[in-house]
Amino acid sequence: MVGSDIGIDLGTANVLVYIKGKGVVLREPSVVAFDRDTNKIKAIGEDARLMLGRTPGNIVAVRPLRQGVISDYTVTEKMLRYFIQKSCGKSRFRKPRISVCVPSGVTEVEKKAVEDATYEAGAREVAIIEEPIAAAIGAGIDISKPCGNMIVDIGGGTADIAVISLGGTVVSTSIKVAGDNFDDAIVRYMRKTHNLLIGERTAEEIKIKIGSAYQRPEVVTMDVRGRNLVTGLPKTITVTSDETLEALKEITSQIVEAVHSVLEKTPPELAADVSDRGIVLTGGGSLLYGLEELIEEKTGITTMTAEEPMTAVAVGTGKFVEFLAGKRDDD
Structure with missing residues (x-):
C-alpha cells in the first residue's frame, strides 16, 4: 500500500511531511487562521502565514505550537489532519503509520498530547521520536x-x-532558544536602537537576508520599513549586518x-x-x-x-520508521 509510512516534523515554525519513497512532499508554516465569531478555520499553512499581523479583528492567525510543544490541542489536530490529507490525497484505503518528532526535553504529558493529536488526525500507528535522533538520521549519520x-x-x-x-x-x-528568539531579538533591537516598530515577518526577513552570528568579511545592508515610535508614521531605515550581530549576540551565546x-x-x-x-x-x-x-x-x-538542514529532521523521522522495522527484523 502506497503512503503507509509517513514521517512528520511537527515544528514550531514549519510542518514537514515525508513519505517513504517520495521524500519530503509538503513543507508549510505551522500557522492556522480562524474566524473568532464562527470558530471556523479560514486557512492553514502558507495561506495563513500571509495573514499574520494583517487580519481584521474577527480573524486570528495563530501558531498552535509554542516552543516545540502543543499549546492549542484542537487546532493542532485539525492542522495535522489537513497536512496528512494534503500530502497523501483522500483516496487512501488504510490509515498510515506515522512517526512524529518532538524536542528532546518534552515531558511525558507533552508527548502524549502529540501522540493523541496524531491518532485523532488519522494515524494507524504512531511512533514518537526525539528530534536530535531524527536530525542525525536525516543528516546521513x-x-x-x-x-x-x-x-x-x-x-x-x-x-x-x-x-x-x-x-x-x-x-x-x-x-x-531558537529561530523565533532570533526574530524577537531583532524586533527588540530595532525598537531600542532606532525607535522603529517592525512585525514578525519583517524581522524574519532581516534575519534571513543579513542576520549574522559572526563578523562578516563585508558588511551587508538592507532597507527596513516599520513604524516610527516617536512620530507614529511609517519610516524606512537602512540596517547593517553588524547591527544584527549585536542584536543576536545574546541569543547565539546561549x-x-x-x-x-x-x-x-x-x-x-x-x-x-x-x-x-x-x-x-x-x-x-x-x-x-x-x-x-x-x-x-x-x-x-x-x-x-548538514546538506539539507531544513528537511533533515523530516527525512530522519520518515527513515526512523524503516530503522525501527529493521530493528524488529533483527529481534
Missing part, C-alpha cells in the same frame, strides 16, 4: 554504530543538542553555552569521537550566517551544517 556524534538542531521554537551513540541519546539538552554544557557532560570516549568527527548542525536556525564559525571558535571542534 549512521546512528547504529557505537561512536559518538554530536547534533545541534536549531528549529523555530527549540534548539536540541545531543550526543548520540548506538541509536540512542547519551547526553542531551533542549533549550527554548546556544553556544548549551553546546558547551552538553560537551562537559559527555563521557570521555564519546567526547573524543565528537572532537574527531565534528559537530553537525541541522534545522532552519542553523542557516544563520556565521553560526558554524561561532561554535567552532568557542569549542575548538570542527562544525559543519
Whole structure:
C-alpha cells in the first residue's frame, strides 16, 4: 500500500511531511487562521502565514505550537489532519503509520498530547521520536554504530543538542532558544536602537537576508520599513549586518553555552569521537550566517551544517520508521 509510512516534523515554525519513497512532499508554516465569531478555520499553512499581523479583528492567525510543544490541542489536530490529507490525497484505503518528532526535553504529558493529536488526525500507528535522533538520521549519520556524534538542531521554537551513540541519546539538552528568539531579538533591537516598530515577518526577513552570528568579511545592508515610535508614521531605515550581530549576540551565546554544557557532560570516549568527527548542525536556525564559525571558535571542534538542514529532521523521522522495522527484523 502506497503512503503507509509517513514521517512528520511537527515544528514550531514549519510542518514537514515525508513519505517513504517520495521524500519530503509538503513543507508549510505551522500557522492556522480562524474566524473568532464562527470558530471556523479560514486557512492553514502558507495561506495563513500571509495573514499574520494583517487580519481584521474577527480573524486570528495563530501558531498552535509554542516552543516545540502543543499549546492549542484542537487546532493542532485539525492542522495535522489537513497536512496528512494534503500530502497523501483522500483516496487512501488504510490509515498510515506515522512517526512524529518532538524536542528532546518534552515531558511525558507533552508527548502524549502529540501522540493523541496524531491518532485523532488519522494515524494507524504512531511512533514518537526525539528530534536530535531524527536530525542525525536525516543528516546521513549512521546512528547504529557505537561512536559518538554530536547534533545541534536549531528549529523555530527549540534548539536540541545531543550526543548520540548506538541509536540512542547519551547526553542531551533542549533549550527554548531558537529561530523565533532570533526574530524577537531583532524586533527588540530595532525598537531600542532606532525607535522603529517592525512585525514578525519583517524581522524574519532581516534575519534571513543579513542576520549574522559572526563578523562578516563585508558588511551587508538592507532597507527596513516599520513604524516610527516617536512620530507614529511609517519610516524606512537602512540596517547593517553588524547591527544584527549585536542584536543576536545574546541569543547565539546561549546556544553556544548549551553546546558547551552538553560537551562537559559527555563521557570521555564519546567526547573524543565528537572532537574527531565534528559537530553537525541541522534545522532552519542553523542557516544563520556565521553560526558554524561561532561554535567552532568557542569549542575548538570542527562544525559543519548538514546538506539539507531544513528537511533533515523530516527525512530522519520518515527513515526512523524503516530503522525501527529493521530493528524488529533483527529481534
